[in-house]
Amino acid sequence: MKKIISVIAILVIFFTMGCHRYVREEINGQVYYRHKRTGLLFHESYFQQQREIRERNMMILLDILANSNRNNQSSYTPAPSNGFLPPYTKDAYGPGTWSDGTGRPFQWQTNDGQTVPFGDVKPDAYGPGTGMDQFGRPVRAVPLH
Numbered sequence: 001m002k003k004i005i006s007v008i009a010i011l012v013i014f015f016t017m018g019c020h021r022y023v024r025e026e027i028n029g030q031v032y033y034r035h036k037r038t039g040l041l042f043h044e045s046y047f048q049q050q051r052e053i054r055e056r057n058m059m060i061l062l063d064i065l066a067n068s069n070r071n072n073q074s075s076y077t078p079a080p081s082n083g084f085l086p087p088y089t090k091d092a093y094g095p096g097t098w099s100d101g102t103g104r105p106f107q108w109q110t111n112d113g114q115t116v117p118f119g120d121v122k123p124d125a126y127g128p129g130t131g132m133d134q135f136g137r138p139v140r141a142v143p144l145h
Contacts, residue, residue: 003065056139084141088123097144108139 019118022033022042049065092099096117100106108116108131116133125132131139 084129084143086123090121098141100141105144106141107144108133109142110137110139 010123014032017139018080021036023036025034029083033042033044033047035042036051038104084104084106085102089099090101091097093105096115096131097105097107098121108121110133112115116139119134121133123131131141133139
């Protein structure tokens with residue numbers, strides 16, 4: 001909701017930045033705008049280019065917002081706190097010894113220190129870095145030294 005309000009605020013700012021600080025003048029059949037404070041003279045095509053740039057930037061902002069909302073709703077999972085990176089490979093270095101995405105060996109252990117030698121472990125079942133053994137107990141990856 002906050003993102004929508006901020007986008008609306010940005011839209012209002014972009015589209016209200018018009019020619020209210022300028023005085024319209026016609027010189028030799030060409031339309032110019034003179035800035036009230038500085039006296040600088042701008043051709044009307046300048047404002048058309050600026051409007052097109054603002055509209056293009058607004059479309060980019062809206063696209064970024066739509067993509068960030070889509071990414072937030074995707075299956076994003078934060079990196080595990082134990083340092084092991086998915087994908088995990090079961091029995092990569094022998095029975096009960098797994099490897100992470102970088103090839104580091106580890107074993108799964110319960111909270112009380114029991115090693116899970118065999119059986120299926122569902123990695124990240126209870127969150128990043130905390131898996132579940134075949135009995136439903138939370139297990140954590142412990143590096144092999």
